[in-house]
Amino acid sequence: MPSPCRIDVHFHLIPPFYQEAVYAAGAGPAIGRYPDWSPERALELMDQSGIALALTSLAQPGVQFGDPAKAAALARRCNDYASELCRRWPKRFGAFAVVPMWELREAVSEIDHALGALKHQGVCLFASYGEKFLGDAYFDPVMAALNERDAVVFVHPALHPSSRKLDLPWPGFMMEYLFDTTRAAVNLVFSGTMERFPRIRFVLAHAGGLMPYFAWRLSISPMIDARLEQLSPADIHARLDHFWYDNALSPTAETLACVERIAPGGHVVFGSDWPFANGRVIAEALKTYQAVAMPQAAREAIDRANALSLFPRLA
Amino acid sequence: MPSPCRIDVHFHLIPPFYQEAVYAAGAGPAIGRYPDWSPERALELMDQSGIALALTSLAQPGVQFGDPAKAAALARRCNDYASELCRRWPKRFGAFAVVPMWELREAVSEIDHALGALKHQGVCLFASYGEKFLGDAYFDPVMAALNERDAVVFVHPALHPSSRKLDLPWPGFMMEYLFDTTRAAVNLVFSGTMERFPRIRFVLAHAGGLMPYFAWRLSISPMIDARLEQLSPADIHARLDHFWYDNALSPTAETLACVERIAPGGHVVFGSDWPFANGRVIAEALKTYQAVAMPQAAREAIDRANALSLFPRLA
Amino acid sequence: MPSPCRIDVHFHLIPPFYQEAVYAAGAGPAIGRYPDWSPERALELMDQSGIALALTSLAQPGVQFGDPAKAAALARRCNDYASELCRRWPKRFGAFAVVPMWELREAVSEIDHALGALKHQGVCLFASYGEKFLGDAYFDPVMAALNERDAVVFVHPALHPSSRKLDLPWPGFMMEYLFDTTRAAVNLVFSGTMERFPRIRFVLAHAGGLMPYFAWRLSISPMIDARLEQLSPADIHARLDHFWYDNALSPTAETLACVERIAPGGHVVFGSDWPFANGRVIAEALKTYQAVAMPQAAREAIDRANALSLFPRLA
């Protein structure tokens, strides 16, 4: 039994009123129906999995569904709900705020509220909104607000509308989620967004989508295509250096080695993806992760210490 | 200087008449314009890169552009052209045939011609045609023909139409190509196509797209989503075992380790992706690949011996 | 700070009366003078180093000094002293008995007492007595007694007399100790002693002396010299498989990898060599050991679980 020391940055909350609203709009999560969720079930899973504290976030579709006019109010209610968990179990929960992105004014306002009054640990942004991906200049007002606050941004995958055109029967979490996160990461790097808003710390879900696997290819892309900004491999790696990664559903030694090649400063934090990753899946992931050969300090860093350097208030 | 022993399974030909036809249809390659190509330039790059023999293939868009009625004739002409290279330089070139997939009857007929009369070493299929991906039952007649011939199928990425809806400025080769190959690989596995046509050997371009990076996630996907066929991780790995991989544009130790975790039998072959990967890019890739720590026999296997086990006639 | 879970199999006691007797005989330890020792200092070091329980043993010269007629009585007194520590701190100490080897009858008798009445966890034998090394048929009566009791034998280095002829100024612990253990290990393997007394579990100090470094050479020695029993490399490795190793003063990744190559079943246990390895040395060793990349379960096995499989009564 692991000692309960882990800080989990990829842990979902599903407030009952939120679940109802999603179903009422004919939407739902990538796995079809929501799994059972309650704070007590959350704590039970955490105890079983050595998780001392979990930073909650809303999964896709966030508040981007149904009536746009209601998104800001729903976001506020969800964020207040998350704060209530933190108040009730202050040693067990933190929160990434959901942001209503249909109106950027509303987004900035909710960021102010969540990071200010509510003292959330950061915000959760989706990798894409519509067909636009993080890194698009359209989102700059939000990025400016986050940069000003030295915010931690947890980048969670979504499903862009055109992905529904694919003639494939597989649920989004199997592949498209990963592609979504990957596109956001690449767009943040090559659009220069990370350079313009250097104080934001982006934490990429699921070991960076798939980006670490082909980071070499990215690093020489300007050599392949003269139309790209002629960044050197070193330039590109310097930008990649700023990302953080959670290890949710990505527990193998090989995957971690790809991440560590581009995240030399130890930018890996623990993530479980509960409850979409159910208890059985998390137990398998932990077994695999614990079997990875690593120095004792490296394991303690992923389990806890790296998260504390992102969120010193949790210490 | 490497000794010229390598067999390159990912090497493109661009017949002059083909390039004209693509441009005339307003199409082009993922990097915009075709690079200079001639058999002599090909041989020069091969000599510089230790490549004894290259198996040529047509890159995307293959013959899927312009007037569908002309696709079969264009495919025939391209395949004959490739055979001409093999006749003229029998020690230096082999060929993967292009297949006209708009009409499956035409596809089967061209497969018969290319693998029969022309004695090509295999065929090149794109990962997707329209919004359908390899593994779709629609392609079964082609798979049946290939299975009957114990064919080697080189799976090369394409760009499905809906990917153009993405509001992103990056050329397809940077990411979408990799997602395309990945979807084909996953669809071949989970649709059961590989089980139904077990005699086909699929060689996935670019280290499998991105699939090896998240093979663990794939292996537990049925635990996450009860709607999926309830294959065990061992079942899924047993299917993955059948894939082969080229290492074009994927030379790092970490990427190779991900591949080898799911390809225990040594199913990795050398690929360069010339000329879309130009000489400078290939030199960088070779430098990185040669710096990977591996047993001498493992290197010789990737460079040459594994390809000979796929293509014994080349010995 | 490590949690205090380790079981230390290489931990010395220096009873005050014993130290006086050694000095009185003009003898002493390999480092010249005895370091300060008391049970309280021992417990302090254990607490600092995450050591829950230590198995004590007498270092060289054991009771092989001075008047042979007094050796048996001194051994008895030392073993009773060790038992007293175990009684007083039953959760913190276990014991390997010292054996008076000048008279094998006395040796067998003390083994009976220590493993029977005193319930010591095993015995400590020196790698050599005089110019004879463990494995010499001369010691067979002792081996027979140990085999009958399924004993654990901790093999600690000594200094054979002829090593004093070496015209070298370095203290024995720097090299000769390691050669001594190595000779015992090789002699146990090639003399067939381990085959004849298969129930003894031998724990080799200091990562096996140096034997794991040249195990390959040992495995092909019969190919080099026809006068040797013509064991195959597999035969020799099968014999090596039975050894256990402590990691005292041997904390690097490279050294451990050599051991694990020949001890596939996880036969490595934790050792500190206190107080000859003083607190500063042990802190350095722990730092190095903790930086070795290993699965979580492998570390827990070395720290504790492997020792419990040798000494189930400690659980």
Next chain:
Amino acid sequence: MPSPCRIDVHFHLIPPFYQEAVYAAGAGPAIGRYPDWSPERALELMDQSGIALALTSLAQPGVQFGDPAKAAALARRCNDYASELCRRWPKRFGAFAVVPMWELREAVSEIDHALGALKHQGVCLFASYGEKFLGDAYFDPVMAALNERDAVVFVHPALHPSSRKLDLPWPGFMMEYLFDTTRAAVNLVFSGTMERFPRIRFVLAHAGGLMPYFAWRLSISPMIDARLEQLSPADIHARLDHFWYDNALSPTAETLACVERIAPGGHVVFGSDWPFANGRVIAEALKTYQAVAMPQAAREAIDRANALSLFPRLA
């Protein structure tokens, strides 16, 4: 079949007149009797083993046997014989001169002759002469002569007289050889000899004896014993940095990793130890060595390039 590119620094010659002299004195090699030797057999083994060029040396006992008054003349004759091989097969043989060490004046004189007139690539010294080991100040006149010539010294094990007192039946090459080399290496480091004669390059046979396995222990020895010169671990590692190593009879990945930890500059060269390692043994060693995972350039360095940096005239 390996391409014949290797430079072998550990390759013995056994001139017929020398073998007779050894037998006549009642001496012999560590394996009892000399194996068959001739230049033609040597070339045959080299061709089978990918060895382009071998640097010959006399094994133990060198010329330290029989009548001391004849040692210098025998050394001269052996060195002239080695030169004759080099003249006859200039692309296949180089030579390390044997040095008559009973009279240091004779030793210096023969060094002058061999490195001057004969242009040998270096000299072979034994790790010990009598009970003295390299590093002993007694040998300083020889070291001074070698330092002045920037000589390469191949350190080959011998058997010091007191080792015959060991009550063990195993031939010297099984263990005592390795201890002998190890003592020389440690003595060279801790005596300060390497500091005083910094221009000599010492190549240690058999992967350094056993020294790389316990280099960590050496590095903290001054912390254990206050009587030692209080060198820091960094000081000691800086001295170890100067050694070179051959990989004769030491082909495993684990052994090589120990060496590379203390020889970061790539100071490993190829060695076979023929004919004491016979063809079957060398084939096994090559199989194991070739299975070690290493970058292509690292393998080429061990096989050839590192030797060329020691012996640029061979290029």
